[in-house]
Amino acid sequence: MLTTDKNRMxxxxxxxxxxxxxxxxxxxxxxxxEPALQARAxxxxxxxxxxxxxxxxxxxxxxxxxPGTEDLPRIVMGSHMDSVRSGGNYDGIxxxxxxxxxxxxxxxxxxxxxxxxxxxxxxxxxxxxxxxAMMSSGIVMKKWTRExxxxxxxxxxxxxxxxxxxxxxxxxxxxxxxxxxxxxxxxEPHIEQGPVLEEEKLDIGVVAGVVGMVNYDIILExxxxxxxxxxxxxxxxxxxxxxxxxxxxxxxLGAIDKELVFTTGEITCKPNIHTVxxxxxxxxxxxxxxxxxxxxxxxxxxxxxxxxxxxxxLSYEEHWGRNTIEFDDRLLDYVENAANALGYSSKRMYSGxxxxxxYVSELLPAVMIFIPSKNGLxxxxxxxxxxxxxxxxxxxLLNALVEADKNF
Amino acid sequence: MLTTDKNRMxxxxxxxxxxxxxxxxxxxxxxxxEPALQARAxxxxxxxxxxxxxxxxxxxxxxxxxPGTEDLPRIVMGSHMDSVRSGGNYDGIxxxxxxxxxxxxxxxxxxxxxxxxxxxxxxxxxxxxxxxAMMSSGIVMKKWTRExxxxxxxxxxxxxxxxxxxxxxxxxxxxxxxxxxxxxxxxEPHIEQGPVLEEEKLDIGVVAGVVGMVNYDIILExxxxxxxxxxxxxxxxxxxxxxxxxxxxxxxLGAIDKELVFTTGEITCKPNIHTVxxxxxxxxxxxxxxxxxxxxxxxxxxxxxxxxxxxxxLSYEEHWGRNTIEFDDRLLDYVENAANALGYSSKRMYSGxxxxxxYVSELLPAVMIFIPSKNGLxxxxxxxxxxxxxxxxxxxLLNALVEADKNF
Numbered sequence: 001m002l003t004t005d006k007n008r009m010x011x012x013x014x015x016x017x018x019x020x021x022x023x024x025x026x027x028x029x030x031x032x033x034e035p036a037l038q039a040r041a042x043x044x045x046x047x048x049x050x051x052x053x054x055x056x057x058x059x060x061x062x063x064x065x066x067p068g069t070e071d072l073p074r075i076v077m078g079s080h081m082d083s084v085r086s087g088g089n090y091d092g093i094x095x096x097x098x099x100x101x102x103x104x105x106x107x108x109x110x111x112x113x114x115x116x117x118x119x120x121x122x123x124x125x126x127x128x129x130x131x132x133a134m135m136s137s138g139i140v141m142k143k144w145t146r147e148x149x150x151x152x153x154x155x156x157x158x159x160x161x162x163x164x165x166x167x168x169x170x171x172x173x174x175x176x177x178x179x180x181x182x183x184x185x186x187x188e189p190h191i192e193q194g195p196v197l198e199e200e201k202l203d204i205g206v207v208a209g210v211v212g213m214v215n216y217d218i219i220l221e222x223x224x225x226x227x228x229x230x231x232x233x234x235x236x237x238x239x240x241x242x243x244x245x246x247x248x249x250x251x252x253l254g255a256i257d258k259e260l261v262f263t264t265g266e267i268t269c270k271p272n273i274h275t276v277x278x279x280x281x282x283x284x285x286x287x288x289x290x291x292x293x294x295x296x297x298x299x300x301x302x303x304x305x306x307x308x309x310x311x312x313x314l315s316y317e318e319h320w321g322r323n324t325i326e327f328d329d330r331l332l333d334y335v336e337n338a339a340n341a342l343g344y345s346s347k348r349m350y351s352g353x354x355x356x357x358x359y360v361s362e363l364l365p366a367v368m369i370f371i372p373s374k375n376g377l378x379x380x381x382x383x384x385x386x387x388x389x390x391x392x393x394x395x396x397l398l399n400a401l402v403e404a405d406k407n408f
Numbered sequence: 409m410l411t412t413d414k415n416r417m418x419x420x421x422x423x424x425x426x427x428x429x430x431x432x433x434x435x436x437x438x439x440x441x442e443p444a445l446q447a448r449a450x451x452x453x454x455x456x457x458x459x460x461x462x463x464x465x466x467x468x469x470x471x472x473x474x475p476g477t478e479d480l481p482r483i484v485m486g487s488h489m490d491s492v493r494s495g496g497n498y499d500g501i502x503x504x505x506x507x508x509x510x511x512x513x514x515x516x517x518x519x520x521x522x523x524x525x526x527x528x529x530x531x532x533x534x535x536x537x538x539x540x541a542m543m544s545s546g547i548v549m550k551k552w553t554r555e556x557x558x559x560x561x562x563x564x565x566x567x568x569x570x571x572x573x574x575x576x577x578x579x580x581x582x583x584x585x586x587x588x589x590x591x592x593x594x595x596e597p598h599i600e601q602g603p604v605l606e607e608e609k610l611d612i613g614v615v616a617g618v619v620g621m622v623n624y625d626i627i628l629e630x631x632x633x634x635x636x637x638x639x640x641x642x643x644x645x646x647x648x649x650x651x652x653x654x655x656x657x658x659x660x661l662g663a664i665d666k667e668l669v670f671t672t673g674e675i676t677c678k679p680n681i682h683t684v685x686x687x688x689x690x691x692x693x694x695x696x697x698x699x700x701x702x703x704x705x706x707x708x709x710x711x712x713x714x715x716x717x718x719x720x721x722l723s724y725e726e727h728w729g730r731n732t733i734e735f736d737d738r739l740l741d742y743v744e745n746a747a748n749a750l751g752y753s754s755k756r757m758y759s760g761x762x763x764x765x766x767y768v769s770e771l772l773p774a775v776m777i778f779i780p781s782k783n784g785l786x787x788x789x790x791x792x793x794x795x796x797x798x799x800x801x802x803x804x805l806l807n808a809l810v811e812a813d814k815n816f
Contacts, residue, residue, distance in 0.1 A: 234603050
């Protein structure tokens with residue numbers, strides 16, 4: 001079996017961990033920020049040293065390409081380099097660097113591939129600086145227009161995405177955008193961001209798709225009154241009512257399916273003063289499962305919520321959702337076969353998180369490769385995957401790429 | 409029986425409602441703000457027109473005095489003129505204007521009183537602009553020093569209390585502060601701010617004291633993880649745990665005593681992002697009852713909370729509390745007798761809210777008179793007491809004052 005270089009893979013992780021490094025570990029490398037531009041510069045230096053041709057498109061996505069032996073469309077590998085605030089050294093960047101390590105192996109070991117190979121960097125996957133997440137793959141897939149995104153102002157600041165993009169010096173040609181004429185397959189290695197691989201002692205997640213989801217806000221409206229003067233039985237306390245609904249949702253949604261995940265992550269309470277009975281509480285409900293029938297049952301539970309809880313009016317608002325995305329069967333087989341042949345344990349699983357690959361899958365055959373996340377943690381400075389694990393992922397990518405190169 | 413002038417009482421309410429008026433009703437009249445200074449100017453104009461002498465102390469508290477027939481200490485009536493943000497036209501200002509209406513009646517009808525009478529305005533009772541609440545009565549009663557309060561910065565701004573006080577032009581002599589040589593009794597009329605009088609169809613609350621209270625923060629610490637990738641049974645969700653504790657508190661505290669009030673009014677959730685399982689939730693618990701034994705049982709319930717809830721660590725922090733304050737028995741009788749003699753229904757009750765009177769009661773015989781609050785609402789633009797109700801309160805004050813004048 002072909003393998004990449006373990007030390008070289010680890011060195012890549014360690015070097016890129018410097019761009020936006022925080023004291024005590026982790027990084028803040030918001031999209032198109034100075035540390036993100038430093039990471040791009042290092043990427044440029046490395047791909048050019050390998051003899052790859054670097055292009056960018058009109059959204060600053062990077063494409064570093066090495067020619068194949070035949071006139072065929074490219075096979076692309078990649079992910080993003082931006083992080084959330086106080087994020088880790090693996091989410092996103094690992095996919096870019098695994099792609100780069102695979103390219104370096106192919107080039108330095110002179111592995112003959114029919115297709116050109118491209119290592120790709122997506123601009124602003126996290127949406128931590130400029131909302132929404134997966135902004136650039138969304139533009140490429142026409143989920144929204146480039147024009148509408150240019151005027152997005154950074155969270156907590158004044159700079160627009162358009163200004164940051166222009167200042168980055170990475171605005172290229174629209175014609176360079178990922179497309180289905182010049183490209184034929186997409187691989188995105190990524191950390192799992194969850195505990196399943198670690199808990200089940202598996203090396204590789206063969207990612208069969210991205211689970212569908214629904215997002216709701218649930219609102220309780222009561223009556224604000226004075227903490228000292230309102231007898232308990234007169235109260236219409238929106239926080240008490242919200243607490244009841246949160247626990248009921250855990251009970252009812254928890255009974256639907258053990259693979260269903262649901263989260264009430266965000267809560268707003270008004271007036272949120274310790275001496276005043278809350279009259280308004282809104283909380284978010286994010287729920288995800290690969291089976292649309294299960295998601296339907298989630299929606300049924302929400303729609304069956306009582307209209308009044310402890311005297312408070314209950315209402316809900318549906319926000320965006322997505323259907324389950326299925327990745328490409330052939331690419332899934334190549335990834336699974338590669339893992340098996342390398343002697344790595346693996347399982348097919350769905351991603352609960354969104355990734356650029358889910359948009360790409362509408363354009364090209366696409367697949368993702370997961371490696372374990374220590375303690376299932378991500379979007380935190382303690383995010384960690386071992387050198388062994390990052391190397392395993394790169395090896396699986398290399399062998400799956402070779403298989404795709406033969407068959408596509 | 410003596411009565412005040414109903415139309416004149418109502419006109420006072422309507423006129424002072426203009427200072428800081430909001431479109432659609434209610435006021436924002438933060439302490440020492442421009443609208444608050446307009447209200448003070450109107451107060452000055454009116455008391456001087458009545459031939460009263462206006463003094464201020466070194467915290468800007470106002471004292472408008474009309475002489476009695478004998479050389480005796482003054483009887484004082486009053487409250488505050490500042491409001492919370494988006495507050496109403498009664499909380500505080502009613503006590504000042506009822507006092508003013510009583511003074512106007514005494515002066516215009518030439519009712520001979522042995523004691524001088526003083527109508528008083530407390531600076532910054534609400535604490536909405538400068539924390540803490542009851543700042544000036546707290547200074548007078550040496551709960552804290554004037555010096556320490558001068559450097560308090562306004563909430564959400566940059567001006568200090570000292571700067572606002574200086575700019576107001578109302579800094580007078582420290583010797584003018586309320587004291588037990590120059591004053592012999594204190595009356596504070598106020599809206600109930602709760603639903604009891606209205607529900608029980610009573611005209612007057614004879615306020616026997618201010619209930620004791622304890623304040624806690626309850627903290628749940630879990631583990632932050634990704635909404636899409638963390639199976640439900642791995643989660644340590646601090647908001648789920650907080651919801652459970654809030655409902656348990658309702659059950660356990662609710663069983664202690666029907667007059668016990670408790671409020672979880674303020675909640676903080678971190679990171680408070682809809683795609684992340686909350687790892688930290690803190691909520692406030694404010695609990696009040698006139699019987700210290702009941703408060704002890706509240707504390708026992710808090711101390712008996714489990715140290716872990718749904719995998720989250722539970723801890724709590726005790727904040728300030730206060731013991732129950734009892735008002736003066738003789739003044740209580742005068743208020744109650746006045747109500748009875750006027751044909752108004754009344755009951756003795758405790759105030760759940762804090763008032764300047766609770767500090768004053770440590771210095772002078774003090775009492776409060778409550779009038780009904782429509783729907784029990786206060787600290788809101790829809791706060792309302794009818795012209796009938798405001799007049800009833802003033803009539804009770806007048807007759808109780810006359811009784812105190814005879815006996816003190």
